Amino acid sequence: MNLLQEVIRHIFGDESSDNVRLNSIGGGCINNTGWFEWKGERFFLKWNHNAKDLFEKEELGLKLLKEVNSLAVPEVLGRGKSIESDFLCLSYIPKGIETKRYWELLGHGLANLHQNTNESFGLFFDNHIGRLPQSNKPKSSWIEFFITRRLTPQIKIAERYLDKTTQKKFEILFNKLQNYFPDEPPALLHGDLWSGNIMSGKESSPYIFDPAVFFGHREAELAFTTLFGGFDKTFYASYQESFPLRPQFQERIDIYNLYPLLVHVNLFGSSYLMEVNRILQNFV
Template sequence: MQSFFQSVIGEVFGVEPNESIPVHHVGGGCINQTGYFEFESQRYFLKWNEGVGDLFEKESRGLQLLGDAGVIKVPRVIGLGEVEGINYLCLEYLEPGRSSLRFWERFGEQLAGLHRNSSDQFGLDHDNHIGRLPQSNQWHSSWVDFFIKERLEPQLDMASGSGLVSARIRSQFDKLYNILPDLVPEEAPALLHGDLWSGNMMAAKGEVPAIFDPAVYYGHREAEMAFTKMFGGFDQQFYQSYHSSFPLQPGYEKRVQIFNLYPLLVHVNLFGSSYLSGIQQTLNYFTSD
């Protein structure tokens, strides 16, 4: 791998290093490997994988879109490409800081600021990914239509094709679709990170909130807030600060389960049927006669 790392550094900075520069591995998820290196007294973060297509190109576009909003820290893209058949993405290195109450307060305020960035419709001008799965972002004027056609149905089709979802569950989703307009209030499209769980955010140096690994689109902001609750890890001060800056509509807590049907289906397709119980519970609650 060392020749790969040296080639990446040379390609990104346009200068072949005079000596071997070590890349320090820091683990990775189920898709990418990650590490950091130092070049000319600066530290950089590196992600790489084999055969995941345009994943990094779409991630780069998402980071750019979030960064252009100018309200919350995202790592700058330094370079991306392919070397020796391996895809790479080089990013600004974010030095960890403290997760104080002040950090959570800022995070809530800044995420609310991000969500005030809007669009005429729900979706995005290109498709991207949620994890390693494709994420369709075709434009829709209605959130309910977008949620059904671009979020739930593609994941259900994938799960059905793998034999993970029964005909009964599909029937329950059809029932849910009929009542969704009465359950979910109208909102203007909001710029969302799209995959905001505790592993995709951090306190950077100076108690600065930072977000990364996005699955960006313009959606219903309650979908983002619900996602933060699925695995926990967000302090209550974060929610209080967000609500003070950009209040959510009454009854939000009851709708969290509905919005989290999407990430739960994603996890079914990525990791298997153990996530079906949460889906079944939500469907039973909202579609039982």
């Protein structure tokens, strides 16, 4: 029995799947992705030969985002393990057009998401950023959380790329962070919000997926969106209209983005180090 047959048996309880075809979708950096049709409906499938608990934590993240109902997410249909791979089956979202309305709805929806708060920074479960572990053990202070749960673990993983001078600059930066971050309550974040994890569905409805959820500083999420080309200016205007950011946010963007940049160093190699060093040079 192949992967797709096992998926259909596990989710739909049906053995008659010999003629169903799995159509591969390119672009995934961590997992294999594809779609298939079953009884006239299309479904999205992710699979990985060594997913460990990646899909379990992704399912938890999607369900949490669905509960708060701020932005649409794919429906989780099932998760399991075949002889070949771990898999996660989701509803298939037909791709729509990225109109001005789409960016407006995305901005307002994200502002709504960020107004879901918590007593502390973190979450009741750990998860992943890409395939890397992401600790969400709670902290009452954003600065402490950012240092101990975000930057320090990635610095340790990246030790083979970071010379002593760079590591020392991080230590100096840590002692200066109290001068930069405005005091705000924890906000529920998608956690990995870039252009590859959003899309327009039917009637320009925005969808978000592949979450790395936690309660963090909302500015960190907005900063993340500026990486790799950024979002349409309508998105930022709509967010600002719904939930205005504190003054001088633009000056803090680079500090927040040290985390995703270190993640990219650890996932894809040293080509991202130049940007990390540039930021450190500007703030230390």
